[in-house]
Amino acid sequence: MSEALAGYGLVKKYGSATALAGVDVAVRARESLAIMGPSGSGKSTLLHVLAGVIRPDEGRVMLGEERIDRLGENRLSALRRDRFGFVFQSGQLLPELPAEENVALPLMLSGSRRREAVIRARRWFGPLGLDGLERRRPGQLSGGQAQRVAIARALVVEPDVVFADEPTGALDQATGEEVIRLLTTVTGSLGAALVMVTHDAGVAAHCDRIVQVRDGLIAGRRQSAVAPTRNGAAS
Numbered sequence: 001m002s003e004a005l006a007g008y009g010l011v012k013k014y015g016s017a018t019a020l021a022g023v024d025v026a027v028r029a030r031e032s033l034a035i036m037g038p039s040g041s042g043k044s045t046l047l048h049v050l051a052g053v054i055r056p057d058e059g060r061v062m063l064g065e066e067r068i069d070r071l072g073e074n075r076l077s078a079l080r081r082d083r084f085g086f087v088f089q090s091g092q093l094l095p096e097l098p099a100e101e102n103v104a105l106p107l108m109l110s111g112s113r114r115r116e117a118v119i120r121a122r123r124w125f126g127p128l129g130l131d132g133l134e135r136r137r138p139g140q141l142s143g144g145q146a147q148r149v150a151i152a153r154a155l156v157v158e159p160d161v162v163f164a165d166e167p168t169g170a171l172d173q174a175t176g177e178e179v180i181r182l183l184t185t186v187t188g189s190l191g192a193a194l195v196m197v198t199h200d201a202g203v204a205a206h207c208d209r210i211v212q213v214r215d216g217l218i219a220g221r222r223q224s225a226v227a228p229t230r231n232g233a234a235s
């Protein structure tokens with residue numbers, strides 16, 4: 001099976017600081033990859049370089065067969081909008097919009113009309129355990145519910161790759177693990193790849209593979225100890 005997304009020889013410097021010192025990393029469709037490592041090791045930079053948010057100084061980023069790190073700004077932002085989904089530490093939902101309209105927003109930004117976008121958005125509420133919360137505003141949701149709405153928003157465009165930077169950072173352990181369980185299973189069933197930065201080994205264990213980043217380099221790679229079986233036999 002070929003890679004959905006890969007980075008080769010990635011280098012990124014900020015002045016004299018080297019955030020990425022030559023990183024190779026790849027993730028396949030339906031596969032989840034956790035990026036772990038101490039604060040300041042380069043995890044977020046790696047995620048942003050893979051997601052076309054930051055351009056690497058050296059190396060290349062391949063989305064399937066297409067090299068994306070040299071695309072022009074317009075092509076790159078269209079690609080981020082249509083083929084990538086993003087989940088942040090705390091949802092970054094728009095507080096004045098009901099949950100279903102928050103989820104519908106990426107579709108509307110891609111040109112769908114509000115009505116169709118909301119209908120498509122609503123389909124994600126069931127799989128994410130959010131039935132009945134469609135009209136709630138973010139302030140009327142728990143932290144875990146809000147983060148599941150953010151996941152629905154990331155998935156609604158049916159992206160090839162979902163990126164998540166510390167998606168459980170604002171949640172307690174049990175809520176965080178439930179959110180990750182949903183994120184990994186729903187992303188996998190969509191056929192997308194998942195790239196997730198986390199400090200939390202319990203969270204990373206829900207991913208198929210884990211890479212450890214130290215000082216801008218990959219210091220270790222392993223299969224997850226308690227890997228879910230999305231790619232293999234049913235659990």
Ligand SMILES: Nc1ncnc2c1ncn2[C@@H]1O[C@H](COP(=O)(O)OP(=O)(O)O)[C@@H](O)[C@H]1O
Nearest residue numbers: 014017018019038039040041042043044045046
């Ligand atoms: N925009 C920036 N400007 C200057 N230095 C940065 C910037 N972003 C990250 N860095 C530096 O790059 C290194 C890696 O940062 P980051 O990727 O955010 O690490 P992590 O996500 O693992 O905490 C750190 O030394 C950080 O200070």
Ligand SMILES: [Mg+2]
Nearest residue numbers: 043044045197
């Ligand atoms: Mg970070």
